[in-house]
Every structure is written in C-alpha cells, then in structure tokens.
Amino acid sequence: xxxxxxxxxxxxAANREDAQPEGIEFGVAGASARxxxxxxxxxxxxxxxxxHPIIGGALLAVRDAPAHERVWxxxxxxxxxxxxxxxxxxxxxxxxxxxRIPGSRANIDHIAVVPSGVYVIDxxxxxxxxxxxxxxxxxxxRLMIDGRDHSKLVxxxxxxxxxxxxxxxxxxxxxxxRGVFCFIDGDLPLIGTPRIRHMAVLNRRRLAKHISRAGPLxxxxxxxxxxxxxxxxxxx
Numbered sequence: 001x002x003x004x005x006x007x008x009x010x011x012x013a014a015n016r017e018d019a020q021p022e023g024i025e026f027g028v029a030g031a032s033a034r035x036x037x038x039x040x041x042x043x044x045x046x047x048x049x050x051x052h053p054i055i056g057g058a059l060l061a062v063r064d065a066p067a068h069e070r071v072w073x074x075x076x077x078x079x080x081x082x083x084x085x086x087x088x089x090x091x092x093x094x095x096x097x098x099x100r101i102p103g104s105r106a107n108i109d110h111i112a113v114v115p116s117g118v119y120v121i122d123x124x125x126x127x128x129x130x131x132x133x134x135x136x137x138x139x140x141x142r143l144m145i146d147g148r149d150h151s152k153l154v155x156x157x158x159x160x161x162x163x164x165x166x167x168x169x170x171x172x173x174x175x176x177x178r179g180v181f182c183f184i185d186g187d188l189p190l191i192g193t194p195r196i197r198h199m200a201v202l203n204r205r206r207l208a209k210h211i212s213r214a215g216p217l218x219x220x221x222x223x224x225x226x227x228x229x230x231x232x233x234x235x236x
Contacts, residue, residue, distance in 0.1 A: 027097040027235030029083035032107050033076030040069040078125030078184045079109050089208040094226040099233040107236045108160050113226040116215030117176035122157045127185040133194040141196045171228045182207045
C-alpha cells in the first residue's frame with residue numbers, strides 16, 4: 001500500500017522527510033510542542049542563572065521543571081506516540097502531523113487521509129486518568145476527565161474539523177471529514193465508543209481500527225487529498 005513507504009520502524013518512519021512520497025511534507029509529530037517546551041526551559045534557565053550567578057546551575061539541577069513547562073513535553077510525547085502507533089498499524093493511511101492553522105498560534109496534531117475519508121486527530125496524554133462522556137437528561141454532553149469538565153477540548157477540535165472541511169469543500173469536494181480524540185494511556189470505557197458532537201473518543205488501538213476501515217477512496221485520490229491539505233496547512 002501507498003503509506004508503507006512511510007514506515008521504517010516507529011516514530012522515525014512517521015517523521016523522516018526522506019520517507020515522504022510524492023513531495024508531500026508530512027511534518028514531524030509533536031514538533032511544535034517540543035519547541036515550546038525548549039523555549040520555556042531556556043527562558044527558565046536564563047532567568048535562574050541571571051538571578052543566581054553563583055548557584056544557578058546547582059538550583060537548576062535540583063529543581064523540577066514547572067508544570068507549565070512539563071505540559072508541553074507531555075503533549076509532544078503524546079503526539080509522537082500516536083504517530084508511531086499509526087505508522088505501524090495503518091498501512092493504508094497517509095498522515096500529516098503538526099499542521100499550522102492560519103491566523104492562529106494553535107495547530108492540528110494529525111490529519112489522516114484514508115480510504116474512508118479524512119480524520120482530524122487530537123492527541124492527548126492523560127496517564128491513568130478517567131475519560132468519559134457525560135450525557136445528562138438536560139443540557140449538552142460533556143467531556144469529563146477525572147470528573148472535571150474538559151468540553152473546551154471538543155470546541156477546539158470542532159473548529160479544526162470545520163477548517164479542514166472548508167478547505168476540502170474547495171479543493172476536493174465530497175470527501176467526508178471526521179474529528180476524533182486519541183487519549184494516550186487514558187482510562188476509557190472497555191465497551192463501546194464514546195462520542196461527543198459526532199466525535200469519537202478513542203485510544204490508539206481503537207483509533208487504528210477506526211481509520212483502517214474500508215472506503216471508496218483509492219490510493220491516487222488519497223495521495224491527491226494529502227498533497228492538497230499539506231499545501232493548504234503547512235507543517236508548523
């Protein structure tokens with residue numbers, strides 16, 4: 001299959017530029033998050049050394065990174081883990097990583113182009129945290145993580161799906177676009193697929209099965225769609 005050319009053992013296969021067919025810029029999973037983590041770490045180290053010229057190095061050695069810095073590394077590792085798993089288990093997929101959203105500092109983690117259509121994927125790493133969709137009798141469904149409402153994540157993914165849908169309506173009409181969450185190491189229900197606003201809430205294994213379904217798009221159409229999306233949404 002087409003995407004087998006992207007595979008060479010894990011993350012490197014998903015990210016290496018020399019593995020990209022037909023000039024498609026696939027991007028590097030987690031690159032934006034890793035850059036932000038490095039920027040924040042460099043700023044923290046600079047401030048610490050300026051404030052404590054003599055013992056700054058020792059302080060940095062014994063102090064943990066603050067939460068606002070660690071969260072970027074966690075996010076980056078989650079995107080990398082998703083990319084690695086999909087490269088190994090989804091032979092029919094072409095997957096773009098870390099796409100820049102025009103006019104915004106946000107990015108799209110992954111866009112998978114597969115026989116059944118296009119999937120906009122938001123990777124989240126919440127280790128051992130309970131992820132559920134609450135559906136009250138009155139009011140809208142809510143995405144709950146360890147009992148706290150995180151429905152703003154759904155709003156964000158919805159905007160990404162709308163953006164990709166508008167692009168495809170212009171350059172490749174008729175291609176279905178779906179939004180999915182991929183929770184790395186999260187505690188999801190063992191039975192059934194939670195959904196919120198038509199978006200599936202999955203782990204990596206279920207995501208791979210989800211996007212590996214048969215569909216009407218042939219390899220040449222998949223390649224054309226991926227190429228056009230890569231041009232419209234450059235790597236971040």
